[in-house]
Amino acid sequence: MxxxxxxxxxxxxxxxxxxxxxxxxxxxxxxxxxxxxxxxxxxxxxxxxxxxxxxxxxxxxxxxxxxxxxxxxxxxxxxxxxxxxxxxxxKQLVEQNPALAVRAPKVGKKLPKTLDVDQVAGMLNAGTDSVLEIRDLAMFELFYSSGLRLSELAMLDVADLSLSDGYLRIRHGKGGKQRQVPVGSKAIKAIQLWLACRPECASPALFVSARGARLGQRGIQQRLDRWCRKNGLSERIHPHMLRHSFASHLLESSQDIRAVQELLGHADVSTTQIYTHLDFQHLSDVYDKAHPRARRSKRE
Known part of the structure; x- marks a missing residue:
């Protein structure tokens, strides 16, 4: 050209x-x-x-x-x-947009991996042996409690918390959007334990390293990998599995897709609807295992 x-x-x-x-x-x-x-x-x-x-x-x-x-x-x-x-x-450099009427290939929906309730409990009920592990457990509890994105968790400041009221403010959501989300009692307790031993530092970040610097996304992922290895979890768990599990478990119990949409910070409810497919897949698996006329013989 x-x-x-x-x-x-x-x-x-x-x-x-x-x-x-x-x-x-x-x-x-x-x-x-x-x-x-x-x-x-x-x-x-x-x-x-x-x-x-x-x-x-x-x-x-x-x-x-x-x-x-x-x-x-x-x-x-x-x-x-x-x-x-x-x-x-x-800019009047062309007279038409030739791409407007062109359709792209359809994207198949890939269901996100989730943990079941017992797996989450086993992961979060493990004990802590150090100040850094107290911090780590607070992070993981908050992930699952409030369905945060990894980037949102990393950007949280202490000032974003309102533990007495049981919520936190997310200022750095996707697309620059802000929202408030509730924080569960176990996450509140874990965060309070962390704040009691959080090192004094100039950083406003909620989760900081041993040197007092904000813990980044990669650092959080590494700590989660370490936590899983230490506690004998065979499956590799990434941070968004906790967000996906939060959404799936909440939707399964409440059936309120609009509320789950707001909590996740999805701009469009169609994004949240993937968890309804996930829930149906779970029900289908239960059906296949439990229904006497659904089970297949081993020879098949």
């Missing part, structure tokens, strides 16, 4: 950074996606963006799909292309 076409991509990425406040991760992904589209255009002898038609985008998507690229990745690439051409339309 010609120099003006490449310059248009640079202008778009700068627009995403400066005016849309897109994260560095998002901007980098968009840059890679558009670089692939530029190569496709060069191979197809398309020198300017205005020459791209709907059929060209369809062919590009089909090529990506044939190359074995996951449907989820193709959907993201297509979203980047649509945004880019939307930008070009505003």
């Amino acid at each position: 010609n120099g003006e076409a490449r310059q248009a991509v640079d202008m778009f990425l700068e627009y995403m950074r400066g005016e849309k406040w897109a994260s560095c991760h998002t901007v980098a992904n968009y840059g890679r996606d558009l670089a692939r589209l530029q190569k496709f255009c060069s191979d197809s002898r398309l020198s300017e963006w205005r020459f791209l038609q709907n059929a060209d985008i369809r062919l590009y998507v089909a090529d990506r799909h044939k190359s074995g690229i996951a449907a989820k990745s193709i959907r993201r690439e297509l979203a980047a292309i649509r945004s880019f051409f939307g930008f070009l339309l505003k």
Whole structure:
């Protein structure tokens, strides 16, 4: 493609950074996606963006799909292309957005892994042997108690807690959204034990390292891995399994999907609905094991 076409991509990425406040991760992904589209255009002898038609985008998507690229990745690439051409339309550099009517391959819903109630109890009822383990148990109790994302837990400050009222404030939710969530009695007790021995430090963070610095997401994951190994848990547990377990157990007991949506901080209830599928799968497993006309013989 010609120099003006490449310059248009640079202008778009700068627009995403400066005016849309897109994260560095998002901007980098968009840059890679558009670089692939530029190569496709060069191979197809398309020198300017205005020459791209709907059929060209369809062919590009089909090529990506044939190359074995996951449907989820193709959907993201297509979203980047649509945004880019939307930008070009505003700048009057093109006359149409050729990606608008192009459909991406369907993404199959992958059910999240969860722990059952007994597994969670076994994990959280293990004793602590050090100040750092007191901190770790408070983190894990809070994960399961309030259904937090890993990033939300890492960004919590002491000032975000209102233990006397039994809730905490999440200021750094997905998409910059804030919300309040309740904190269960066992999590409150675990946090109080941690606060009683939390080292004095300048950091406002709720969970800090032995040196007084905020504990990051990677550090939390490592501590969870260590906790599981120490307590003989054979299955590898990642932080979001506790969030998924919170959602599944709450939905199974309450059947109130809107309330679970609010607690999880989902913008769209369709995101929360995956846990209804998870609940049905559990019921189906129980049925297959328990119903006398459902069980299959070993020979089958």
